[in-house]
Amino acid sequence: MRAVRFHGPGDLRLEDIPRPHALGPEDVRVKVLAAGICGSDLHNYRTGMWVSHLPVTPGHEFAGEVIETGSGVAGLRRGDIVVADSRANCGTCVHCREGRGNVCLNMGFVGEVCDGGFAEEAVLPARRLLPAPLGLPPEIAAMGEPLGVALHVVRRLDPARGQPILIVGGGTIGGLTALLLTELGFGPVLLAERNEARAKLLADVAGAEIVPFERDALAERCGEAVPRFAVEATGSLDVLRTLLATVSAGGRIAMVGTFHGEGMLDPNLIVEREIDLRGCSVYRDEQAEAISMLPRLAARLSRLAEDPIGLEDVPAAYERLIRGESPALKTLIRP
Numbered sequence: 001m002r003a004v005r006f007h008g009p010g011d012l013r014l015e016d017i018p019r020p021h022a023l024g025p026e027d028v029r030v031k032v033l034a035a036g037i038c039g040s041d042l043h044n045y046r047t048g049m050w051v052s053h054l055p056v057t058p059g060h061e062f063a064g065e066v067i068e069t070g071s072g073v074a075g076l077r078r079g080d081i082v083v084a085d086s087r088a089n090c091g092t093c094v095h096c097r098e099g100r101g102n103v104c105l106n107m108g109f110v111g112e113v114c115d116g117g118f119a120e121e122a123v124l125p126a127r128r129l130l131p132a133p134l135g136l137p138p139e140i141a142a143m144g145e146p147l148g149v150a151l152h153v154v155r156r157l158d159p160a161r162g163q164p165i166l167i168v169g170g171g172t173i174g175g176l177t178a179l180l181l182t183e184l185g186f187g188p189v190l191l192a193e194r195n196e197a198r199a200k201l202l203a204d205v206a207g208a209e210i211v212p213f214e215r216d217a218l219a220e221r222c223g224e225a226v227p228r229f230a231v232e233a234t235g236s237l238d239v240l241r242t243l244l245a246t247v248s249a250g251g252r253i254a255m256v257g258t259f260h261g262e263g264m265l266d267p268n269l270i271v272e273r274e275i276d277l278r279g280c281s282v283y284r285d286e287q288a289e290a291i292s293m294l295p296r297l298a299a300r301l302s303r304l305a306e307d308p309i310g311l312e313d314v315p316a317a318y319e320r321l322i323r324g325e326s327p328a329l330k331t332l333i334r335p
Helices: 039-047 144-157 172-183 196-205 215-222 237-246 267-272 286-303 311-322
Strands: 002-008 011-016 027-037 061-069 081-084 121-125 129-131 165-168 189-192 229-232 252-255 276-279 331-333
Touching (some): 011 311, 027 081, 039 311, 081 144, 172 196, 172 286, 196 286, 229 237, 237 252
Parallel strands (some): 165 229, 229 252, 252 276
Antiparallel strands (some): 002 011, 027 061, 027 331, 081 129
């Protein structure tokens, strides 16, 4: 079968490889119908940071059709459309036992510690597959994973209603977080995004108000209601430093961007102004809820995605996305 294979930083190839291994009792073979390219895929392409073995098939955002099940699988059958849960957590450590599998002590992800969905077929344990609503297009179903991440961000941010919320970064997670906040009745949602086409799209689809990421301009826009709630969705330390100086005293920042390297922050800003920094790692149990929301969000989600590409187009798409040239939030693959 055809698959996109990651061989190391900067080395991504379309190859013919054997079909995935014979199924274990709890495994499910899935014909991949749609998959999405994530920012963490691009991060791995540049650094190889989280990949445990090479080569590996990337892709943790995907939906497909069940074509074979192991002897011990119950609840899934041939022909079902399913969405992958990207987490490859152990299920046995203290955090997993407490229902916090997103901070598993042995955390890994599909497409990094095992083969993912940038292929014609994939094999995952049944516990890592969630049923999709009937009749949902596969391209929309594949967005159930990043939508689950965005819903976790909303829950971690825990904003007060009627308060302005500042999101910096209109990529997939920042944009989907804006969409969910307006859908759930929070806001106004203020979005700072440098890509003008993407900003315009999110203003139209997600109801976000586009603002410059400048302290004086935000103060003029908000008056005394300086944003108490903010989302850092860029992975830029410069953005985080500016946010610490921009949000109001007693403010809260949900951090979901993937940072490249380490750096220094001014801890006195956090202490003296009582700023609450909240990390957001994947999701706990939000993915199933996010998938249930897909039918009512489908029309808007489809506007946030590019026309699907083939597996042969994936290496070039990585380079294009790294250059920041896409006006859309999501690049989808139809294997």
